[in-house]
Every structure is written in C-alpha cells, then in structure tokens.
Amino acid sequence: xxxxxxxxxxxxxxxxxxxEAPLVAKKAQPxxxxxxxxxxxxxxxxxxxxxxxxxxxTVCIIFQIVGATTRQLNTLEEGDCLADFAGPLGKxxxxxxxxKVCVVGGGVGCAIAMPxxxxxxxxxxxxxxxxxxxxxxxxxxxxxxxxxxxxxxIMTDDGSYGEKGVVTAPLKALIESGERYDMVIAIGxxxxxxxxxxxxxxxxxxxxxxxxxxxxxxxxxxxxxxLTVGGETKFAxxxxxxxxxxxxxxxxxxxxxxxxxxxxxxxxEAACNLLNKEVE
Amino acid sequence: MPNMSPKKTPMPSQDPKVRARNFLxxxxxxTAEMAREEASRCLNCKHRPCVSGCxxxxxxxDFIAQVAKGDFDAAYDIISDASNLPAxxxxxxxxxxxxxxxxxxxxxxxxxxxxxLERFVADHHNAQPGKKLKKPVSNGRKVAVIGSGPSGLxxxxxxxxxxxxxxxxxxxxxxGGVLVYGIPxxxxxxxxxxxxVDNLIALGVKIETNMVIGKVLSIDELMDEYGFEAxxxxxxxxxxxxxxxxxxxxxxxxxxxxxxxxxNLMKAYKHNALTPIMHAKKVVVVGGGNVAMDAxxxxxxxxxxxxxxxxxxxxxxLPARREEVHHAKxxxxxxxxxxxxxxxxxxxxxxxxxxxxxxxxLGEPDAGGRRRPIEVPGSEFLxxxxxxxxxxxTSPNPLIKSTTEGLETQKWGGIIVDENGRTTREGVFxxxxxxxxxxxVILAMGExxxxxxxxxxxIRNKAK
Ligand SMILES: Cc1cc2nc3c(=O)[nH]c(=O)nc-3n(C[C@H](O)[C@H](O)[C@H](O)COP(=O)(O)OP(=O)(O)OC[C@H]3O[C@@H](n4cnc5c(N)ncnc54)[C@H](O)[C@@H]3O)c2cc1C
Ligand SMILES: Cc1cc2nc3c(=O)[nH]c(=O)nc-3n(C[C@H](O)[C@H](O)[C@H](O)COP(=O)(O)OP(=O)(O)OC[C@H]3O[C@@H](n4cnc5c(N)ncnc54)[C@H](O)[C@@H]3O)c2cc1C
Ligand code: FES
Numbered sequence: 001x002x003x004x005x006x007x008x009x010x011x012x013x014x015x016x017x018x019x020e021a022p023l024v025a026k027k028a029q030p031x032x033x034x035x036x037x038x039x040x041x042x043x044x045x046x047x048x049x050x051x052x053x054x055x056x057x058t059v060c061i062i063f064q065i066v067g068a069t070t071r072q073l074n075t076l077e078e079g080d081c082l083a084d085f086a087g088p089l090g091k092x093x094x095x096x097x098x099x100k101v102c103v104v105g106g107g108v109g110c111a112i113a114m115p116x117x118x119x120x121x122x123x124x125x126x127x128x129x130x131x132x133x134x135x136x137x138x139x140x141x142x143x144x145x146x147x148x149x150x151x152x153x154i155m156t157d158d159g160s161y162g163e164k165g166v167v168t169a170p171l172k173a174l175i176e177s178g179e180r181y182d183m184v185i186a187i188g189x190x191x192x193x194x195x196x197x198x199x200x201x202x203x204x205x206x207x208x209x210x211x212x213x214x215x216x217x218x219x220x221x222x223x224x225x226x227l228t229v230g231g232e233t234k235f236a237x238x239x240x241x242x243x244x245x246x247x248x249x250x251x252x253x254x255x256x257x258x259x260x261x262x263x264x265x266x267x268x269e270a271a272c273n274l275l276n277k278e279v280e
Numbered sequence: 281m282p283n284m285s286p287k288k289t290p291m292p293s294q295d296p297k298v299r300a301r302n303f304l305x306x307x308x309x310x311t312a313e314m315a316r317e318e319a320s321r322c323l324n325c326k327h328r329p330c331v332s333g334c335x336x337x338x339x340x341x342d343f344i345a346q347v348a349k350g351d352f353d354a355a356y357d358i359i360s361d362a363s364n365l366p367a368x369x370x371x372x373x374x375x376x377x378x379x380x381x382x383x384x385x386x387x388x389x390x391x392x393x394x395x396x397l398e399r400f401v402a403d404h405h406n407a408q409p410g411k412k413l414k415k416p417v418s419n420g421r422k423v424a425v426i427g428s429g430p431s432g433l434x435x436x437x438x439x440x441x442x443x444x445x446x447x448x449x450x451x452x453x454x455x456g457g458v459l460v461y462g463i464p465x466x467x468x469x470x471x472x473x474x475x476x477v478d479n480l481i482a483l484g485v486k487i488e489t490n491m492v493i494g495k496v497l498s499i500d501e502l503m504d505e506y507g508f509e510a511x512x513x514x515x516x517x518x519x520x521x522x523x524x525x526x527x528x529x530x531x532x533x534x535x536x537x538x539x540x541x542x543x544n545l546m547k548a549y550k551h552n553a554l555t556p557i558m559h560a561k562k563v564v565v566v567g568g569g570n571v572a573m574d575a576x577x578x579x580x581x582x583x584x585x586x587x588x589x590x591x592x593x594x595x596x597x598l599p600a601r602r603e604e605v606h607h608a609k610x611x612x613x614x615x616x617x618x619x620x621x622x623x624x625x626x627x628x629x630x631x632x633x634x635x636x637x638x639x640x641x642l643g644e645p646d647a648g649g650r651r652r653p654i655e656v657p658g659s660e661f662l663x664x665x666x667x668x669x670x671x672x673x674t675s676p677n678p679l680i681k682s683t684t685e686g687l688e689t690q691k692w693g694g695i696i697v698d699e700n701g702r703t704t705r706e707g708v709f710x711x712x713x714x715x716x717x718x719x720x721v722i723l724a725m726g727e728x729x730x731x732x733x734x735x736x737x738x739i740r741n742k743a744k
Contacts, residue, residue: 043554044453068554084453086490146398156464216546216555218452219492220677221461221518222538228529233522240680251616252529255630259531263556270552 002036002082005058010140013065014108015074016050022057024049024087030115031093031210033243034059035218037075037084046068046215046237048112049088059087062140063109068267089218090241093185093208095119100126102174102181103149104167104196107133108187112210113187114141114148121148128179130152131168136161157213167192168199173184179207197245207245211236213256228252231278282323286389289318291396293607294535300580300611303465303549307371312350315400319347321385322392330394331381336726338362340379340394347397356405356536359398364434365725367406367472370399372463372570373722374601380544406475415484419443421739424508426493426680429457430721432514434728437733440483442736446672447508448480449491454545457516458682458713459721461545464574470544489536494683499708509742510707510735513695514728515680517713521673523549527624527668528670532558532632536575536671536674543578557726560667563587564635565622566669568597578614588663589614592620592640592653619652622660624668634662676714682710686696692717701731709735 006018024034028049035044051060063070076082078205093116095101101120105113110131118125129149133139135158146152153170154162164172171184186196187210198205211226213236220238227234230247292308293299299306310318322344330340331575339358344353359366375381375395383391423431423439428450434618436446454460493499493515502508520535522528539557544550546555562578565572568591576587589608591598592619598605609615616637623636639659640665642651676693688696688704694717695710697703703710711727 023491027496041547041554072554072604086451086453086492086496088495089492111737216538216541217452219518221520221678222536222541223522223535225523226529233524233529252630256529256531258629259558259631260556267554267556 002085003195004076004078004080004082005056007076009080010062011138014062014140015065016062016137017061018053018058018060019082019083019085020057021059021087024085025052025054025057025059026155028052028059028088029092030095030119031112032088032090032240033199033218034085034087035059035089036073036082036086038069038076038082039167040070040083042083044084044216044218045216046089046212048210049115050111059085064108064242067264068271072270076252082277086218090240092235093210093242095123095125096163097126098123098182100179100181101129102128102171102179103172104186104188104192105129105131105137106167106185106192108139108140109188109210110145112237113185114144116185116187117145118148126150128174130155130167132156132167132188133161134158141204152234159205166195166275168195171280172199173195175200175203177203179250183208185267186210190250190257193245198247201246208242209245209248211243211248211253212241212257227256254260283317283320284595285321288390288393288396289314289321290391294417295599296607296610296612301464303581305469306466306611307609309403310396310400312352312404314396315347315352318352318393319344319397320391322348323384325384327376327712328380330392331382332384333379334362334377335720335722336362336377336729338398343401344392344394344397347401352401354365354400355643359401362559363722363725364437364729365430365476365721366398367402368430368459368468368476369725370395370397370402371426371468371472372502372601374720376502376602378722406472408540413479413482415482416435416441416443418445418484421445422447422506422508423739424449424502424506424511425514426489426499427451427457427513427514427516427712427714428455428477428518429460429514429516429712429726431714431724432457432512432515433480433729434712434725435512435514435732436485437480437483438729438732439735440480440485440723442732444736445484448567449497451492452545453489455487455489457514461541462571462574464578467725492679494679499680499684500689503707509739510709512716512731512735513680513702513708513710514712514724515714517674517676517693517718518533519675519693521675522670523621524601524674525621525623525655527626527632530585530624530630530632532560532627532667533624534558534667534669535566536571536669537674538574539669540578541569541701542724543582555697556690557582558667559583561585562665563667563669564590564621564663564665565669565671567673568593568672570601571602571612572669572671573718574577575607575671577608577611579667579669580611580613581697586665588616588665589613590616590637592618594642597650602730620655621668625662632666632668633664635665635668636661637661674718676717680714690697699730701726701733702734703726707738
C-alpha cells in the first residue's frame with residue numbers, strides 16, 4: 001500500500017516522491033492535497049499534490065524538511081511504503097475562464113504553484129510566473145516552470161541566481177507596466193502571500209492565496225485549521241485551502257501556525273538525535 | 281430470594297487521585313461474584329419496564345436471570361440477539377435515562393446496575409479464548425458502508441452474517457468512529473473497539489481506511505462503477521460548532537473534537553508522540569455533555585492544574601451521563617454552572633490568558649421543555665485560563681450530501697430517512713448521528729441494525 005516508486009532530492013532540503021495511490025491519482029486536481037502518515041504512530045501531515053500519473057497510478061509530492069515528520073518521511077526510500085495516504089482533499093483551485101494569470105511562488109510553495117501554472121498553460125491561458133527563493137541552492141522546478149510560463153522571473157534573497165530581491169518587486173513592476181491579469185495566484189510563506197496581497201490590492205486584481213494552517217484530519221472534523229476570512233471562520237481543509245487573499249486575516253494565521261513551535265523544535269531535535277543524519 | 285440491598289453492588293475503580301493523572305480505565309468492572317450478587321437484586325417483574333427503556337429492547341430480565349444463575353454464556357447470547365456492541369454499550373450508555381430509569385428497584389434506592397452487568401457479561405465473553413468466527417458463505421452481493429462508527433460497524437456486521445460482501449470505507453486511518461477518536465481510553469479502552477473491528481474482519485468485512493467518500497469516490501461511483509448494490513451512510517456528526525464569540529481563534533482555543541482527536545486518536549498524551557497538544561495549566565471546557573466531561577478529564581490527565589466545566593444551565597440540566605459527572609467531580613474538575621463565556625482574551629502572542637464570563641439564570645421553559653438560560657445583567661467577571669475547549673455540539677458533515685445528487689437532508693444537515701433507514705436515493709440508506717445529529721452509541725447501533733435489515737430486503741426484492 002502507498003509504495004514510494006520514486007524518490008529524488010531537488011535541493012538539500014526539498015525532496016520529491018512519487019507514491020502509488022491510483023484512486024487519489026485519478027481524482028486529484030491542482031490545488032488539492034493529501035494527508036499522510038509516514039509510519040504507524042506518526043503524525044498526520046498535509047502535503048499538496050504536485051502532479052499525478054494516472055497510467056502508473058502515482059501521485060507526486062514535494063516536501064521541504066522542516067521538522068520531525070518531514071524528516072521521518074525523508075528517511076523512507078524507494079520501495080518503502082507510507083502508512084497512510086488520504087486524498088484528494090480540499091477544493092481544487094478555481095481556474096475556469098482565466099485568460100491571463102500571474103502565478104507567484106515562494107520556496108517550497110512553488111511545488112504547489114507549479115501544477116496550477118501547468119493547468120493554466122494547458123487551458124491556453126497566458127501565464128507569468130514569479131518565483132522566489134532564499135538563494136540558488138534552494139531553487140526548484142526551474143525547467144517545469146519554464147515549460148509552462150510565457151514569462152518566468154526568478155528572485156533570490158541574496159541575488160545568487162536570477163534577480164536579487166523579493167517577488168513583490170517584479171509583480172508590482174509588471175502590473176505598473178500595464179500587464180492586465182485576470183488573477184494573481186500566490187503560494188508560499190504567509191508573509192510573502194500577505195505582501196503579494198498588499199501589492200495587488202490597490203490595483204484591485206483578484207488574488208487567490210493558498211493557506212497552509214496546521215491540520216489533523218483534513219475533513220472538517222476538528223476545526224484546528226480554522227482561519228478568519230472576511231470576518232467569518234472558515235476551515236481551510238474543506239472550505240480551502242484557496243481563499244480570496246483580500247479577505248484573509250494573515251496576522252491571525254501566522255500566530256496560529258506558531259502555536260506549537262516549542263513542541264516542534266523539541267520533536268525535531270529528538271528526531272535528529274534519533275536518526276543522527278544531518279539535513280540542514 | 282432477591283437481594284434486597286437498596287444500593288448497587290459497588291464497582292471497583294481506580295482511586296480518583298491516581299487516575300486523574302493516568303489514561304488507564306477508571307472503572308474496573310465486576311467480578312463474577314459481584315455480578316451474581318447484583319443480578320440477584322433484579323425482581324424479574326412481569327411488565328419489564330427496563331426493556332421498554334432500552335432503545336434496542338435487550339431482554340434485560342432474561343439475561344440478568346442467567347447472570348444470577350452463573351450461566352454467563354447464556355446471558356451473552358441473549359444480549360447478542362439485540363446488541364452488537366455490548367462491551368461498548370455497557371460502558372458508555374446513559375443507563376440512568378434509559379433502562380435503569382424505569383427499573384422498579386429505583387423507586388426506593390438504586391436501580392439494578394444493568395449497565396454494569398451488561399459490561400460484565402461482555403467482558404467475560406471477550407476474555408475467553410474466542411470461538412473462531414467463520415466467514416459466512418458469500419451470496420456474491422456487494423454493499424458499501426461509509427463510516428466505521430457504531431452505526432456502520434453494526435450494519436456491516438449484520439449484513440456480513442447474512443452473506444453479503446461488505447466493504448467499510450473510513451476517512452480516518454483507523455476504524456471505530458467516535459469510539460476511537462472521541463471517547464477516551466480511560467472510559468473505553470481501544471482494545472475493546474479493535475476487537476469489534478477484528479470480529480468484522482473475521483466475518484469477511486473489508487475495511488478500507490483513508491477513504492474520504494465524496495472526495496476519492498462518490499456514492500454514484502460506488503454503485504455504478506464498483507458494483508455496490510446498496511450503500512449505508514454512517515458518517516456521524518463530526519462538524520464542530522463554535523460560539524462565534526471574540527477571541528475564539530486565539531492559540532489555545534480548541535474544539536473538543538480537536539482536543540480529543542489529538543489525545544485519543546493521535547495519542548498526543550504519550551511522551552514520545554509526534555502530534556503536539558497544549559500542556560495547559562488552567563483549562564475552561566464550555567458545555568455540559570459527555571464530550572465536555574471527556575475533554576475536561578483528558579485535560580486533567582495531560583497535566584492541567586485546574587479544569588472548569590462551564591455550563592449555562594444548572595447541574596440538573598447537565599446532559600452528560602451521571603457517572604461521568606460524578607467521576608469528573610471526584611477527580612477534581614470544578615463545575616461552574618449557570619455561567620457562559622462572552623469573550624476570550626489573549627496575551628501579546630495571541631495565546632489565551634483569560635475568559636470573560638457572565639452569570640446566567642434560568643427563565644421560562646423553551647419549546648423543548650428545558651428552562652431557558654438568560655443573562656444576569658452586570659454579572660460579568662474574568663477567569664484566568666490558558667486553554668479553552670468548546671464542547672457545545674457538532675453537526676453532520678456536508679461533504680456527502682454535497683456530492684450525492686438527490687440525497688435530501690434537513691436544514692441542519694441531518695440526512696432524511698424513513699423508519700427503515702431509507703434515504704431519498706434508491707439503494708442508499710443512512711443511520712446514526714448522520715441522521716439524528718449527535719446522539720448515542722446505542723441509537724447509532726440500533727439504526728445500523730434497522731438499515732441492515734432493510735438493505736437485505738431491498739437487495740432480495742431486487743433480485744426477484
Ligand atoms: C494544505 C497544505 C498543503 C501543504 N503542502 C505542502 C507541500 O506541498 N510541501 C511542503 O513542503 N509543505 C506543505 N505544507 C506544509 C507541511 O504540511 C508542513 O511543513 C509539515 O506538516 C511539517 O511537519 P514537520 O513535523 O516536519 O514539522 P514541524 O516541526 O512539526 O512544523 C514545522 C512547521 O510546519 C507547520 N506544521 C506542523 N504540523 C503541521 C500540520 N499537521 N499541518 C500543517 N502544517 C503543519 C507549522 O507551521 C510548523 O511551524 C502544506 C500544508 C498545508 C496545510
Ligand atoms: C467525546 C464524545 C463522547 C461521547 N460519549 C458518549 C457516551 O458516553 N455514551 C453514548 O452513548 N454516546 C456518546 N457519544 C456519542 C456517540 O459516540 C455517537 O452518538 C456515536 O458514535 C455515533 O455513531 P455513528 O456511527 O453515527 O458515527 P461516528 O461514531 O461519528 O462515526 C462516523 C465515522 O464516519 C467517518 N466518516 C465521516 N465522513 C466520512 C466520509 N465522507 N467518508 C468516509 N468516512 C467518513 C468518520 O471519520 C467516523 O469514523 C460521545 C461522543 C463524543 C464525541
Ligand atoms: S484539519 Fe480538522 S477541520 Fe480542517
């Protein structure tokens with residue numbers, strides 16, 4: 001069950017895996033995610049579906065090693081099996097009728113943004129992609145983005161590759177230069193999405209963001225993933241993960257994401273000691 | 281000669297001080313001697329009021345007579361005629377408002393401990409090296425069951441015994457529904473639930489976990505592409521309600537479902553668990569049902585110094601089982617009755633620091649006959665807390681309705697069925713909390729049985 005058919009490091013701390021899960025592969029659409037457990041007794045974590053191969057019945061996930069569970073997942077190898085893999089969860093990203101879109105990805109968020117850019121491209125939509133990374137070592141999916149983007153801009157914090165700076169700089173420049181987007185889709189760290197929204201708001205360009213709060217069940221049963229959107233409480237796992245960026249309370253979301261930080265650091269250190277395998 | 285003691289034979293339990301810090305089962309059950317002693321309190325009344333109090337009409341005086349005689353296997357067979365989950369129901373049924381409420385012995389003194397006896401009989405049976413269950417001869421007809429709570433497990437079991445090829449689809453990674461993710465280990469050990477699931481597997485039932493129906497497969501696909509001739513929906517009422525008061529999204533505010541899922545399903549209380557839970561010091565649980573009691577008592581066991589149950593009516597109206605209230609009090613949970621939270625206050629990092637509350641008084645009875653709580657003006661006060669758990673109810677998840685055309689529900693989400701569990705879609709049946717809203721294990725089980733019967737008839741008639 002849920003066999004890993006391929007495992008490939010994309011960078012030092014980002015890994016791609018293909019998992020055998022034919023039913024999920026058949027149904028998945030861009031923007032949807034899975035909840036998995038690497039091992040029995042493991043934690044349930046959400047990861048976005050980065051692609052599917054319906055012939056082989058596999059689902060592609062791309063994850064950054066940030067804590068105990070992603071680290072544990074990264075110790076599994078081709079041929080090993082995941083304990084659990086449930087999906088596709090959440091609503092697909094709404095792309096109907098779009099003609100020109102700017103996709104903005106930050107870090108591992110690019111793994112989530114890429115299938116959306118691909119689908120838009122396949123629909124015949126004009127796609128401009130702006131991606132941001134800490135530095136050259138963290139760059140992922142360059143070829144994939146190039147293949148489906150009419151414009152592709154890379155930003156790094158230190159200028160070690162592409163342009164130096166943050167993703168909102170070229171976004172603003174493009175909009176100001178007269179590019180008329182039907183929509184901007186931003187996926188990445190909360191802070192990045194917050195600034196993208198602040199960039200597009202004055203221009204009133206509809207902006208979709210993909211929220212990634214802490215989840216457990218992913219089916220609407222616990223409410224742990226709740227966010228405030230337009231003054232209402234929403235459950236990201238069933239009402240999202242995509243939301244109208246202008247309405248999301250990012251500050252609240254950032255604080256909620258940090259709720260278990262102390263515990264996570266502890267669990268991560270424990271996992272590091274246990275596995276004794278350097279990652280970062 | 282009946283035992284005329286006015287008191288129930290006491291059931292041994294862990295010392296409150298000790299158990300308030302561990303997750304081991306609180307009540308330890310009768311020994312054979314205690315069970316026979318308690319059974320002999322039954323007067324075997326002709327008009328059998330207890331039976332009419334039981335939602336599935338277990339022949340209570342008959343099984344108790346067998347216990348009194350010491351023939352525990354015969355007692356088990358009698359219970360099994362009507363109930364699939366006696367070890368569970370003996371532990372979690374609200375007996376005081378069902379069978380025991382109508383017991384004649386209860387007029388002067390304690391009623392007969394029917395729940396305790398049911399539990400004893402089931403545990404006695406389960407402790408014996410089981411006769412291997414055999415997979416019945418298949419009739420080759422496929423039925424799908426959605427959800428593995430008590431309603432789904434019961435429906436699956438009854439159909440499997442009749443030879444149907446049953447597959448249970450469960451969204452979570454573990455089967456059992458609320459019995460595994462909601463009700464804590466100290467009240468219902470998970471080995472008991474697992475045993476029920478194992479029995480189903482022995483009967484040939486397939487259990488497919490990680491299958492969120494409505495997402496990975498729809499009911500239409502199950503019927504049209506996978507050859508299931510009928511579907512039973514036992515998806516429960518898992519959607520938590522919040523109060524919509526300011527501060528409800530602060531860090532440290534949980535739905536009871538989240539708090540209990542982290543604790544029970546993900547075992548966050550264990551030292552080496554990967555799933556985190558907040559180790560709060562002062563916990564306010566809002567609500568007065570079984571769910572609230574479970575959350576409060578779990579919080580204590582995780583290490584809270586103070587745990588309050590905050591309920592807007594008075595103690596008399598608490599909907600929880602009496603035994604749970606009693607146990608919670610013994611363990612040191614404080615009951616703050618006629619009180620309601622109006623706002624949750626946070627510190628600079630948005631973690632809970634206090635709850636603003638107001639006092640309530642009971643006014644005129646409402647439509648349901650319960651006295652309506654009304655605010656007492658000027659009674660607001662602040663209560664220090666670092667964690668708030670909302671246990672104010674749940675409703676059915678809309679996922680299945682929204683992905684199944686022609687499946688009608690009530691406005692609040694409950695699936696509409698007739699007295700046989702038939703929904704508005706042909707071949708689709710439903711039962712349990714998905715139909716009634718949050719109710720009880722025994723009712724869910726009863727509806728699973730009713731639907732199994734109706735599904736059998738439906739498929740046999742179709743075959744003609
Ligand atoms: C819908 C959704 C899609 C996601 N897609 C991807 C993806 O494609 N690739 C990827 O690398 N990451 C993705 N994430 C984030 C990923 O789930 C977390 O990085 C992962 O859970 C971290 O677990 P950990 O134990 O390794 O780290 P931890 O040390 O536990 O946590 C590190 C950080 O991850 C977040 N996190 C922790 N536990 C959870 C949880 N149960 N649910 C959600 N977030 C959590 C917290 O913000 C925390 O600060 C997604 C999250 C969501 C909600
Ligand atoms: C904390 C708590 C304490 C309780 N204490 C008591 C008690 O002491 N006594 C008592 O009698 N009752 C008690 N109850 C109530 C009782 O547990 C429920 O009434 C009963 O479990 C309902 O059974 P069910 O089969 O309808 O659904 P559930 O037990 O809710 O099971 C439904 C199952 O369906 C699954 N599911 C949902 N949607 C899907 C989908 N789309 N696809 C696949 N699977 C799906 C869920 O994951 C779940 O496993 C308690 C409830 C809670 C939450
Ligand atoms: S993850 Fe539990 S409700 Fe969304």
